[in-house]
Amino acid sequence: MLTAPPAPSFVRQPRLVPGSRVAALSLSSGFVTEVMNRYRAGVRQVAQEFGWEIVAAPNALRGPAFLAANPQARADDLHWALEAPDIGGMVSIIGGDDSVRLLPFLRPDLIRAHPKALLGFSDTTVTLTQFVRAGVMAYHGPALLTDLAENGGMHPYVVQGVRRALIDPPAPFDLAPAPGWTQASPDWADEAAQEVPRTFDAGDGWVWLQGEAPAQGHLLGGCIEVLDMFSGTPGWPEPHLWRGAVLALETSEDVPPPRQVGYWLRNFAAQGILGGLAGLMLARPRRYTPEMVADLYIWVRRVLREAGRPDLPVVANVDFGHTSPQLTLPLGAFVRLDRLGGRVTVQP
Numbered sequence: 001m002l003t004a005p006p007a008p009s010f011v012r013q014p015r016l017v018p019g020s021r022v023a024a025l026s027l028s029s030g031f032v033t034e035v036m037n038r039y040r041a042g043v044r045q046v047a048q049e050f051g052w053e054i055v056a057a058p059n060a061l062r063g064p065a066f067l068a069a070n071p072q073a074r075a076d077d078l079h080w081a082l083e084a085p086d087i088g089g090m091v092s093i094i095g096g097d098d099s100v101r102l103l104p105f106l107r108p109d110l111i112r113a114h115p116k117a118l119l120g121f122s123d124t125t126v127t128l129t130q131f132v133r134a135g136v137m138a139y140h141g142p143a144l145l146t147d148l149a150e151n152g153g154m155h156p157y158v159v160q161g162v163r164r165a166l167i168d169p170p171a172p173f174d175l176a177p178a179p180g181w182t183q184a185s186p187d188w189a190d191e192a193a194q195e196v197p198r199t200f201d202a203g204d205g206w207v208w209l210q211g212e213a214p215a216q217g218h219l220l221g222g223c224i225e226v227l228d229m230f231s232g233t234p235g236w237p238e239p240h241l242w243r244g245a246v247l248a249l250e251t252s253e254d255v256p257p258p259r260q261v262g263y264w265l266r267n268f269a270a271q272g273i274l275g276g277l278a279g280l281m282l283a284r285p286r287r288y289t290p291e292m293v294a295d296l297y298i299w300v301r302r303v304l305r306e307a308g309r310p311d312l313p314v315v316a317n318v319d320f321g322h323t324s325p326q327l328t329l330p331l332g333a334f335v336r337l338d339r340l341g342g343r344v345t346v347q348p
Contacts, residue, residue, distance in 0.1 A: 007217075007218065007244055008135070008218060008240060008241055008332075009135070010132065010135055010136060010137045010218070010332030010333075011112075011115045011135055011136045011137065012115075012137050012170065012332075012333075012348070013089070013115045013116050013117045013136070013137065014088070015166065015167055015168075015169070015170075016050070016052060016088055016089050016117060016166050016167055017051070017088075017167070018050065018051025018052070019051060019052075019053070020051075020052045020053070020088035020089060021052070021053045021055050021086055021087050021088055022046070022052045022053065022054055022055065022087070022088060022089045022090060022091055023054075023055050023056075023057050023077070023080075023081035023084070023087045023089070023090045023091070024039075024043075024054050024055065024056050024057060024060055024090075024091055024093050024144055025057050025060055025074070025077050025078060025081065025090050025091070025092055025093060025120075026057070026059065026060040026061070026062075026067055026074060026077070026092075026093050026094070027074050027077075027078065027092055027096075027099050027102065027120070027123070027124055027126075027127055028074075028092075028094065028095050028096025028097065028098060028099045028122075028123040028124065029064060029067070029094055029095065029096030029097075029123075030061075030062065030063045030064035030065070030066065030067035030068065031064055031094055031096070032060070032061065032093045032094060032145060033061055033062075033063045033064070034064075034189065035145065035188040035189050037188075037189070037191045037194060038145050038149050038188040038189075038194065039093070039144065039145065039149070041149040041194050042054070042144040042145055042148045042149030043144075045148060045149060045150070045153060045154050046091075046144070046148055048154075049154050049159050049162075050159075050162065050163070050167060052088075052089075054091070054144070055087065057077035057078075057080060057081055058076075058077060058080060059073040059074065059076065059077050060077060060093060068098070071098070071099075071101040071102050071105065072102075072105045074099070074102055075102045075105035075106050075107075076105075078090070078102075078106070078118075078127065079107060079110050081116070082110045082111065082113075082114040082116060083110065083114060087116065088116065088117075089116050089117035089118070089119070089166070090116060090117065090118045090119070091118075091119045091120060091143065091144050091148070092118070092119065092120025092121075092124040092127075092143045092144065093143060093144045093145055094143050094144070094145045094146070095120070095121065095122030095123035095124060095143065095223075095252075096122075096123045097123055097229075098123070099123045099124065099126040099127060099226075100126050100226075100229045100230045100233070100235075102126065102127065103126065103130075103230065103233055103234060103235040106127070106130050106235075108130060108133060108134040109134075111130060111131055111134040111136055112134040112135060112136060115136045115137075117137075117138075117139055117166055118131055118138050118139060119139040119141050119142070119143075119162075119166070119328065120139075120140075120141070120143050121140050121141060121142070121143060121146075121222070121223065121250070121320070121321055121322075121326070122143070122223050122226065122252055122321070122322065123223070123226055124143070124222075125140075125221075125222030125223045125226040125227060126226060126229070126230055126235065128140060128222055128331055129220075129222065129227075129230075129235065129237060129331075130235060131331070131332075132220060132237065132241065132331050132332050133235070133237055133238070133241065136332070137330055137331060137332035137333060138330075138331045138332065139165055139166060139328055139329070139330055139331065140221070140222055140248065140320065140321075140328070140329040140331055141161060141162060141165065141320075141326065141327065141328030141329065142158055142162070142326055142328070145188065146324070146326075147324055147325055147326055149194075150198075150324070150325075151186055151193065151194055151195070151196055151197055151198050152194075152195055152196060152197030152198075153197070155324070155325035157178050157179065157319070157325040157327075158324075158325045158326065158328075161325075161326070161327045161328040162328050164328070164346075164348065165328040165329070165330045165348055166328065170347075170348050171348075172345055172346065172347045172348075173345070173346055173348070174343050174344065174345050174346075175318070175327060175344040175345075175346060177203050177204075177205045177206050177317075177318075177319060178203050178319040178325050179202075179203045180200030180201060180202055180203050181200060181201055181203060181204070181284065181319065181323055181324065181325070182198050182199060182200045182201060182324050183286060183287060183323065183324070184198045184199060186198065198324070204317065205317065206315050206316065206317050206318055206342075207297070207315070207316040207317045208313075208314070208315050208316075208339045208342075209282075209297055209300060209301060209314040209315070209316050210301060210304070210310060210311075210312065210313070210314050211279070211311055211312050211313030211314055211337075211339060212313075212339060212340065213311070213313070214313070214336060214337060214338045214339070214340075214341075215246065215278045215279040215312075215313040215336070215337045216246070216278060216279075216334065216335065216336040216337070217244045217245050217246045217277070217278030217279060217334070217335065218244070218245050218246070218332055218333065218334055218335070219245070219246055219248055219329055219330065219331050219332060219333050219334075219335050219346075220237065220241065220242065220245040220246070220247055220248070220331060220332075221245075221247045221248035221249050221250075221281070221329075221331070222248070222249075222250070222331075223249075223250055223251070223252055223321065223322075224249045224250065224251055224256075224261060224264050225251065225252050225254060225256060226252075227249075227264075228264055228267070231267065239272065239276075242271075242272075242273045242276055242277070243276040244276065244277075244278050245276075245277055245278060246277070246278050246279040246280070246281060246335045246337065247273075247277050247279070247280050247281070248281040248282075248283070248318075248320065248329055248331075249280070249281070249282055249283065250282075250283030250285075250320060250321025250322060251283070251285045251286060251288075251321070251322065252286065252321075252322050253286055253287065253322055255285075255286065255287045255288065257292070258288075258292055258295040258296040258298070258299045259295075259299060261296060261299060261300075262299030262300070262302065262303050265299070265300065265303040265304075266303055266306070269303060269306065269307040274303070274304065274307040274309055274312070275307055275308065275309065277309070277312060278313075278337075279312065279313040279314070279315075279335075279337045280300075280304075280312055280313070280314040280315075281314075281315055281316075281318050281320075281337075281344070282296075282300065282314065282315070282316040282317070282318065283317075283318055283319070283320045283321035283322070283323060284317050284318065284319060284321075284323040286321070286322035286323060293317075297316065300314065300316070313337045313339060315337060315339070315344060318344075329346075330346065330348045333346055333347055333348050334346070334347040335347070
């Protein structure tokens with residue numbers, strides 16, 4: 001009699017504490033050197049809220065031209081942070097569109113041998129996924145230049161999300177919709193604007209698209225455009241990692257049309273991924289009109305029906321990815337979706 005393979009397990013890193021030294025990494029774009037005031041604001045606010053000391057990795061501030069020409073230098077910075085005994089964790093400075101170029105240089109053996117927390121989102125999805133493939137938890141959450149450097153100070157929702165995932169003693173917690181949200185994009189080069197808080201719209205809650213029964217599994221996922229970039233490469237997760245997972249997907253500022261998201265989901269269906277999932281979490285899509293959101297939900301339901309998964313629990317409009325404020329999702333952690341209770345519970 002055949003038995004189901006065991007669920008994957010993941011190493012949870014030591015918690016970060018006040019005084020932890022956290023390496024700032026430019027795994028994608030070197031854009032940070034054009035907005036150093038924003039970088040300094042992030043460093044300052046991280047110290048104020050969490051007590052961490054941000055330490056720039058050796059190549060992190062060498063500028064866009066150097067980093068674009070030297071993907072190995074970006075990978076070297078990750079390895080340096082992993083091996084440095086005085087570095088407790090890592091945070092992505094900002095995303096981009098080419099961290100897939102790091103794949104030939106990344107060393108899963110170092111990730112596994114020196115498990116440390118990596119925090120980031122968007123293009124950092126490539127590297128976060130390599131942590132999961134190495135059996136180590138990773139943290140899909142704010143980058144140094146985004147919500148950690150929030151105008152006028154870090155949002156309490158972001159602070160709570162980071163603390164629960166990375167700092168507080170591990171204990172189950174419920175995710176909750178943000179009380180407000182924004183897509184306003186102030187000029188990061190404007191030093192005066194850095195101290196002016198953005199205007200937040202009232203929170204609009206989550207949307208449970210389908211699936212009545214509770215579901216649970218380990219968290220996987222990230223930015224769907226980036227996942228598409230490295231699908232089929234040696235960095236793509238092995239089949240057993242998808243099986244039984246709760247997949248968290250977000251879209252970027254590129255604003256892919258709903259039909260394109262549907263096409264990507266069909267690719268997941270053709271790979272057998274959708275058929276084996278325990279649940280699906282969809283982020284609030286950045287810069288979508290209400291009509292686009294409605295079309296997206298039609299596409300999601302359509303593809304899941306095609307894949308034979310009209311039963312799959314799906315919660316949408318969740319506050320992670322390219323929205324502010326955003327949650328920190330511990331990839332590899334156990335998560336439970338409960339539509340009837342209106343709860344998403346995480347065991348970090």
